Amino acid sequence: MREIAAPTPLGPVRKPPGPVVIWNLVRRCNLTCKHCYSISADKDFAGELTTAEVFGVMDDLKAFKVPGLILSGGEPLLRPDIFEIANRSKALGFFTALSSNGTLIDEAMTRRVAAADFDYVGVSLDGLETVHDRFRRKQGAFAASLKAIRLCRDADLKVGVRFTLTQDNFADLPGLLKLVEDEGIDRFYFSHLNYAGRGNKNRKDDAHHQMTRQAMDLLFDTCWAHTQMSSQRGLQREFTTGNNDADGVYLLHWLRRKFPEKEAHIRAKLAQWGGNASGVNVANIDNLGNVHPDTMWWHHTLGNVRERPFSAIWPDVADPLMAGLKQRPRPVKGRCATCAHLALCNGNTRVRAQQLTGDAWAEDPGCYLTDEEIA
Numbered sequence: 001m002r003e004i005a006a007p008t009p010l011g012p013v014r015k016p017p018g019p020v021v022i023w024n025l026v027r028r029c030n031l032t033c034k035h036c037y038s039i040s041a042d043k044d045f046a047g048e049l050t051t052a053e054v055f056g057v058m059d060d061l062k063a064f065k066v067p068g069l070i071l072s073g074g075e076p077l078l079r080p081d082i083f084e085i086a087n088r089s090k091a092l093g094f095f096t097a098l099s100s101n102g103t104l105i106d107e108a109m110t111r112r113v114a115a116a117d118f119d120y121v122g123v124s125l126d127g128l129e130t131v132h133d134r135f136r137r138k139q140g141a142f143a144a145s146l147k148a149i150r151l152c153r154d155a156d157l158k159v160g161v162r163f164t165l166t167q168d169n170f171a172d173l174p175g176l177l178k179l180v181e182d183e184g185i186d187r188f189y190f191s192h193l194n195y196a197g198r199g200n201k202n203r204k205d206d207a208h209h210q211m212t213r214q215a216m217d218l219l220f221d222t223c224w225a226h227t228q229m230s231s232q233r234g235l236q237r238e239f240t241t242g243n244n245d246a247d248g249v250y251l252l253h254w255l256r257r258k259f260p261e262k263e264a265h266i267r268a269k270l271a272q273w274g275g276n277a278s279g280v281n282v283a284n285i286d287n288l289g290n291v292h293p294d295t296m297w298w299h300h301t302l303g304n305v306r307e308r309p310f311s312a313i314w315p316d317v318a319d320p321l322m323a324g325l326k327q328r329p330r331p332v333k334g335r336c337a338t339c340a341h342l343a344l345c346n347g348n349t350r351v352r353a354q355q356l357t358g359d360a361w362a363e364d365p366g367c368y369l370t371d372e373e374i375a
């Protein structure tokens, strides 16, 4: 949106020196949310990496030029050594983020989080109070998480709300966007559910896809309104979307309606960004030290940091999935292969294709664009 308001020259194609690592340090969690991908529970899980092992991996990640670590779980604050890990991460110069459910961040915990100087704290909200507490299966969870967000904001930490869209919380999206505005929260992270839909046949009538389009329109409109306001008032709120790279293409269609003269510039910027980066610029290490192409690929392990350094696992393309993810263009099939926007989207989220069809290179069934929009 800032590029629409104030275009900047085109840079080289995105090629960070190493991947950002999302690190699920602990599987234990004090909540049992309905949509949890790590299927956590409030008990200790055996075999998790020790502090010394985590430190050893961090040294390797540093040498491999990983720019940032997103410390996640489970609930990462339940790891007794989380602040030792965070301090070391900061000392090594990583961009260090904390991904939390927020319910454990009271005044005392905020002081510790602030002292660790996290570069970013992301707190999940699944809707407004009633919906959130139902999703989180805990009354009072929303109040605790919102309190955490306010405490972090007031402690000058950069804080964001992470929201995953489903049919059950769609109605709360406008209210959440208003909350983010009213509370002066730095960032709104909109995540798509890893929804596969029912394939191409029903794409146009698919309720989830229709809902997604409405949500994206609302998000684009809100972000654009904010961008205009921020240029007057100096605010810099960020709106981010994740888990569906068709969003970039949908943005072009939004532009065609609103600012057709900007389409060519934004297309070039999206091409520079390059679309989906699983297995390339985004990596995941789970609580046992297993390495995955991203957090949605826990059923596909590339290696374990106890047996082989991350720096050796990550570039190894002997694994056919990694070979395909790193290939450009990726060996995608179906409508992704013939899509006019493949260079912008990079074939989207391969795990959805794999889960629905068994073939990681099949077209992404989670693409909510019509055949006309990808022609």
Ligand code: SF4
Pocket (backbone or CB within 6 Å): 245, 246, 249, 335, 336, 337, 339, 340, 341, 342, 345, 346, 347, 348, 363, 364, 367, 368, 369, 374
């Ligand atoms: S058809 Fe495939 S490559 Fe094209 S926008 Fe949709 S998911 Fe992306």
